[in-house]
Amino acid sequence: MSTHLSEQEIQRREKLKELARLGVEAYPAPTFEVNTTSKQIAEEFDAEKKNLQDISIAGRLMSQRIMGKASFGVMQDSLGKVQFYVSRDEICPGEDKSLYNDVFKKLLDIGDYIGIKGYVFKTQTGETTIHVREIKLLSKALKPLPIVKEKDGEIYDAFTDPEQRYRQRYVDLIVNPQVRETFVMRSKLISTMRNFMTERGYLEVETPVLQPMYGGAAARPFKTHHNTLDMPLYLRIANELYLKRLIVGGFDGVFEFAKDFRNEGMSRFHNPEFTMMELYVAFKDCYWMMDLFEEMVEAVVIALHGKTEITVGENQINFARPWKRYTMFEAIKEYTGTDISALDEDGLRAAAKQLRVAIDDTMGKGKLVDEIFGTHVEPKLIQPTFITDYPVEMSPLAKKHRSEAGLVERFEVICNAKEICNAFSELNDPIDQRERFEEQLVLGKRGDTEAMQLDEDFLRALEYGMPPTAGIGIGIDRLTMIITNQPSIQEVIFFPQMRSEVAQLRSEEAKS
């Protein structure tokens, strides 16, 4: 990093020296006891009752309006902002006015942490304000914050550059309150789901992130190496096969909020690490899981918004049960007018061409169906919609359909034109599962970099017997994007992956 300091950074370092000269500690150690918050003051202050007459609050100084011997300022704590009023002769009752004239007026900066003691009152203009009796510097900021101003709900000079916002999320969180709100909602979403499952008796578990063999999804992994064991390890792309081992072990229901890692392209819908919640429940099938998922998402939306209908981008989306349910063939017929359910591979290829779907010769039956669906149906599914009965070729871990040849017991929910979950009646026939893995091996040899590996230990577990099981994987980031109305995954992940600025900074350093 360049050692060049801006004018403002130099000034703030000078102020540190001046504070020291005045005997003011810039980074004091003792606890500053707090007994209220900006939120409590805003909600509970009552000028009639004269409550909140002895408060102590800490936060970041966000603006200062100095008018001679009196000043107003705004401080921000974790729950919001509150205005305060300082009068020179009250904080400096004696002859020495340096606390006000020097420390408060000159040596404090926007961004500094301060502690305030005083009482709450309303100004002539009616704003709830803290009348300051004591003010104390708690931590000096050496870098200037972006200054965002607001009047009548209009925001001026918002801090908007996405690169800076993501790289310096701490600054984004300080100056953009709606960003904080989005992440609080993400946290509530997760806790609502966790409670929902825990209340039903399912056990939250943890399974390996470092896996000797990756599996449970079609994706390219990150590879690493363990020095002591001298063996390759992979960062998990899914935890499915481990959770099923636990069902074999006798748990009725297990779930995990898992960070998964996929070494693939990045976009506003893809981050290399992302969060997936997987749940497996014994003695159930995928139709049972449809009801559970529908109920859970409806509960989450109500918990976060107090209603089932929300605005997402241009659309109004209503999560009230029941949601539409289509088989994949029904959905394709509905949206293209073409019934492809009885077609063989050649017929599908012809139908795809007629529907102007981009295909190539390597695509098998399942892939062709998926391409038609992805091109003509998925983009149109805005309201949450179940799609069931997927082709067997695309689903090596799902049980064959109880009545439809060539299909599996599987569903996805599409919402806002994106998949938000994927669920099966889990394949528990160990012989069938071995054959499916073997088909994947063939695909892998043909060069499919996302084909699954054959996991002998998983097959051994199935051979001990896995009960009929329903399983689901829910993309937490995608679900959060929809429920918080955010257009990109980077807006719902605190620290999204970015190209390193290190190379850039180093080359600058080398020159100087």
Next chain:
RNA sequence: GAAUUCGUAGCUCAGCUGGUAGAGCAAUACACUUUUAAUGUAUGGGUCAUGGGUUCGAAUCCCAUCGAAUUCACCA
């Protein structure tokens, strides 16, 4: 990985077809005891992402590199 757009003061942005950088906020100084995008006056602050090229002259044109956004491809 490909295409397009973009990178100017701490922040948000201007800078026309090349003539040597500007505004608002922030900062500094002074004034002001209930203001609120506080106000008034004055001042300082920029290797115009980086490196090269064309040119008498480049923030502006060309090439390369770094970084970002959007779209596409792969996927969740």
